[in-house]
Amino acid sequence: MDRPYVVLSCAVSIDGYLDDATGDRLVLSGPADLDRVDALRAACDAILVGAGTIRADDPSLVVRSAVRRARRTALGRPASPLRVTVTGRGDLDPAARFFAAGPSGALVYADSAVAARLRAVLGGAAPVIDAGTPVSFPLLLADLAGRGVARLMVEGGGAVLTQFLTLGLADELRLAIAPLFVGDPAAPRLVTAGNFPQNAGHRAVLADIGRAGDMAVLRYGLSGRFEPDWLAESGG
Secondary structure: OOOOEEEEEEEEEOOOEOOOOOOOOOOOOOHHHHHHHHHHHHOOOEEEEEHHHHHHHOOOOOOOOHHHHHHHHHOOOOOOOEEEEEEOOOOOOOOOHHHHOOOOOEEEEEOHHHHHHHHHHHOOOOOEEEOOOOOOHHHHHHHHHHOOOOEEEEEEOHHHHHHHHHOOOOOEEEEEEEOOOOOOOOOOEOOOOOOOOOOOOOOOEEEEEEEEOOEEEEEEEOOOOOOOOHHHHOOO
């Protein structure tokens, strides 16, 4: 296995924004969509978010459903997936919930320029892997594969999602659309500015159109490795 199967998961407004520009978090997902995301988390081996998401939202990234946690442990897996982040600045707080959310553990992939300093800051909170300058996403994925991660869920933010897309390293996109508009060019979008050399002229495969409460959920295949039925087969 050269790299894990990579699933991008995010919620956006109708006009494609991940958040607004107010400084307060814009809540896009309702209870039904949060439960859908929880099922997806439970079916994966690791969850990745960028360091900016940790600073802004302080997520725990754990499986919330007791039933799903029990199903994982019955299969000999940790109750929640491995938590993974990537950082170029090395600005991470060891007290963040990301590092203290449970026994499944956490990993940090850092730019070479900050890796040593970040190890000193985090102490025993999580291993810090030197991932090159700038951080090499192929190296990150190869290292995760070597640790037994077969399925990786990427939850954001926009810069991280853009990296996976522009490098052609995403196999699937699960896009939930909230019934509201943001309409602010200063707000973060699903895709940040950049070119898509790996995807130029490529049409994604629309595999499914679903619903989670008042949200539409679109499922796209992005690569030749796309597996339409993997979640159902995993019990998700």
